[in-house]
Amino acid sequence: MIVIDYKDKRPIYEQIIEKYENLIIRGVLEGGSKLPSVRSLAIDLSINPNTIQKAYTELERSGYIYSVKGKGNYVIDDEEIKKRKKEAVAEQSKNLVRLVKSLGITKEEFMENLNYVFEEVGL
Amino acid sequence: MIVIDYKDKRPIYEQIIEKYENLIIRGVLEGGSKLPSVRSLAIDLSINPNTIQKAYTELERSGYIYSVKGKGNYVIDDEEIKKRKKEAVAEQSKNLVRLVKSLGITKEEFMENLNYVFEEVGL
DNA sequence: TCCACTGTACTATTAGTCTTAATACACTTA
DNA sequence: TAAGTGTATTAAGACTAATAGTACAGTGGA
Known part of the structure; x- marks a missing residue:
């Protein structure tokens, strides 16, 4: 493992x-x-x-x-794990959005690009 | 600085x-x-x-x-910096999408949440 | 040319962290 | 009781981070 x-x-x-x-x-x-x-x-x-x-x-x-x-x-236990998951996504989302904003990329631009990323990244 | x-x-x-x-x-x-x-x-x-x-x-x-x-x-020079910016966003996007997928969160769920993050994070 | 500033390289030393090693003690369960 | 568990402690060696001091080479202005 x-x-x-x-x-x-x-x-x-x-x-x-x-x-x-x-x-x-x-x-x-x-x-x-x-x-x-x-x-x-x-x-x-x-x-x-x-x-x-x-x-x-x-x-x-x-x-x-x-x-x-x-x-x-x-x-x-699972209850706590759920919390951790949400925290992890929230934190990384915030960091990424901060970066995107600081680079002057619009929300629309970014969201469209993210669609492609979702396609690229296999399950 | x-x-x-x-x-x-x-x-x-x-x-x-x-x-x-x-x-x-x-x-x-x-x-x-x-x-x-x-x-x-x-x-x-x-x-x-x-x-x-x-x-x-x-x-x-x-x-x-x-x-x-x-x-x-x-x-x-600026040309090179642009490249770095794109690389940084691409890498962090990929990591986040990987995490989101591994947690079983749907694209729609995630995208909606991301809208709120955009609101929360001031310029 | 001279001088002050710059980057770069090297050695030595100190301090701290990582890791191993060897014990020891307290708790749980069969 | 005995085996397995977590936990704590001390000592030693290896490695890294950081400091200190020195030296050399390139740049640019007086």
């Missing part, structure tokens, strides 16, 4: 965070499902458990998972 | 790169205009000239500026 890219200059724990954020927000991991344990994932990826723990701690802090001592780490 | 955020955990040179990319792509800096010299900007920001040089080197490598020995660093 998770693959580390050693050509990537970013730290390993950040890569893990990003991968899980994507899996969760895209619905690949359902709400409430269990993440691999700190130790087992460390063995899987041939890295140190501390690195996994750092990623999980951060994922909990930013509200993607929650942890239960002695049991494991779990994806937040 | 440039302000360093020391609360930001990213390296200083990356912040400088990002700031200039924005200034250039948003047209605040016109094509061909001269950037502050490595030394003068270093004094302005109270940081080391080497850090500025690292930022400028990277900005040249990624095609936002060009440098002339003994003269200074200059913003690429």
Whole structure:
């Protein structure tokens, strides 16, 4: 499920965070499902458990998972995931619109172009 | 023009790169205009000239500026800036559409929402 | 030509982060 | 109880970011 890219200059724990954020927000991991344990994932990826723990701690802090001592780490529930999805779309939309406006592109121009993008990007 | 955020955990040179990319792509800096010299900007920001040089080197490598020995660093010309603008919008559009599709949001739903975003985001 | 400014290159040093390693402790469940 | 879980701590090595100092080469004006 998770693959580390050693050509990537970013730290390993950040890569893990990003991968899980994507899996969760895209619905690949359902709400409430269990993440691999700190130790087992460390063995899987041939890295140190501390690195996994750092990623999980951060994922909990930013509200993607929650942890239960002695049991494991779990994806937040579907209700919460929906919120995250909306937040993600809202944020990226706002950024893009800001850029478009600052470049002096009209809404109509942009919207038309976006239609093509929708065609181009396959499912 | 440039302000360093020391609360930001990213390296200083990356912040400088990002700031200039924005200034250039948003047209605040016109094509061909001269950037502050490595030394003068270093004094302005109270940081080391080497850090500025690292930022400028990277900005040249990624095609936002060009440098002339003994003269200074200059913003690429307007023709090139236009290309960059289009690239930036295209890339961010594609990313957003990918996200929207992966979340199962329909084009119509998204487009309607985007109308509101356009209203919200002032000029 | 001289001088001040410019970009560029290099080495050395300090500080901080990333990662690994090895323990240890508390909690859960079979 | 035993195995598996999360969590915390300390130490070490590798790497990067940033500073400091120096040097060299090109530009342009006095």
